[in-house]
Amino acid sequence: MNAQATGHSSPPPAAAGTDPAPTTGRMRPSVLDSSRGGMWGWLGQRVTAVVLIVGLLTHIVDTHLFNLGHLSYLNIGDRLGSSFFVVIDISLLAAAIFHGLNGARMVVLDYWLQTRASRVALTIALWVLGSATFVYGLWALWPWIAK
Amino acid sequence: MVSPVDAAATNVGAGNWKGLGMWAWLLFRIAGIVLVIYLFAHIGVISSARWSGHSTLNSALTLFDHPLFVLLDLLLVWAVLFHALNGVRILLMDFGLGIHRHKAVFVVCMAVAVVGLGFFALKAFSYIAAHHAGGLGGLV
Numbered sequence: 001m002n003a004q005a006t007g008h009s010s011p012p013p014a015a016a017g018t019d020p021a022p023t024t025g026r027m028r029p030s031v032l033d034s035s036r037g038g039m040w041g042w043l044g045q046r047v048t049a050v051v052l053i054v055g056l057l058t059h060i061v062d063t064h065l066f067n068l069g070h071l072s073y074l075n076i077g078d079r080l081g082s083s084f085f086v087v088i089d090i091s092l093l094a095a096a097i098f099h100g101l102n103g104a105r106m107v108v109l110d111y112w113l114q115t116r117a118s119r120v121a122l123t124i125a126l127w128v129l130g131s132a133t134f135v136y137g138l139w140a141l142w143p144w145i146a147k
Numbered sequence: 148m149v150s151p152v153d154a155a156a157t158n159v160g161a162g163n164w165k166g167l168g169m170w171a172w173l174l175f176r177i178a179g180i181v182l183v184i185y186l187f188a189h190i191g192v193i194s195s196a197r198w199s200g201h202s203t204l205n206s207a208l209t210l211f212d213h214p215l216f217v218l219l220d221l222l223l224v225w226a227v228l229f230h231a232l233n234g235v236r237i238l239l240m241d242f243g244l245g246i247h248r249h250k251a252v253f254v255v256c257m258a259v260a261v262v263g264l265g266f267f268a269l270k271a272f273s274y275i276a277a278h279h280a281g282g283l284g285g286l287v
Contacts, residue, residue: 046238056227060227070212073201099184133187136194140194
């Protein structure tokens with residue numbers, strides 16, 4: 001059976017309900033559909049990924065390869081005495097919380113939450129949780145930063 | 148013959164990549180979930196200094212010097228490296244870079260992750276050897 005006989009000519013028609021827009025670019029539109037997290041979640045995940053690769057590499061290499069040894073309240077303070085590490089740690093805090101919670105959201109959307117209202121509720125709940133965690137993390141680091 | 152759309156959906160002709168790609172996806176997801184859990188635990192531990200003083204944090208950090216925790220740290224480093232390098236691969240595919248050599252890109256990314264793990268493993272085991280040469284006794 002050839003492609004013509006199965007009813008599919010070129011370009012192939014999208015399966016109903018999966019690809020609402022024509023596939024014109026490289027990206028399949030379904031990747032950016034709100035049921036898969038939406039365009040902003042997709043973009044935010046990639047921007048924070050780059051921040052995390054640079055920041056986390058600095059964070060882990062500095063903590064475990066260059067300064068390997070016993071960690072303590074005091075030597076954490078030494079590191080946070082440098083404004084470079086303050087910038088690294090605060091951007092890591094924000095990027096990691098966004099990336100982690102948005103990643104968890106992607107997992108949830110893959111299996112559950114078929115209605116738009118429930119997806120919006122999840123997004124709002126995660127923004128509240130993420131913002132609170134960011135403020136809490138800043139509060140936890142503040143004695144070292146302000147010292 | 149299947150239509151191009153159906154072929155893409157079912158990954159027809161993917162060969163070995165079909166299995167490998169599935170494992171890469173699954174491990175990526177598992178590592179991601181582990182890292183989210185670790186992130187909140189990490190923030191919790193670091194913030195303990197704010198609740199009950201320096202000594203609480205210091206005793207937690209002393210506990211983490213135990214070989215068991217050093218090995219768990221090494222597992223965590225693997226989760227980070229695998230997730231990061233597989234993520235790099237995904238970013239490259241998003242930019243359309245190396246799509247026609249995607250298996251080679253995967254192999255190179257994993258090689259970088261394994262070499263990175265090697266550095267940390269060397270550090271972890273020499274740390275354990277230096278600080279716990281007398282045996283792997285009780286915690287702390």
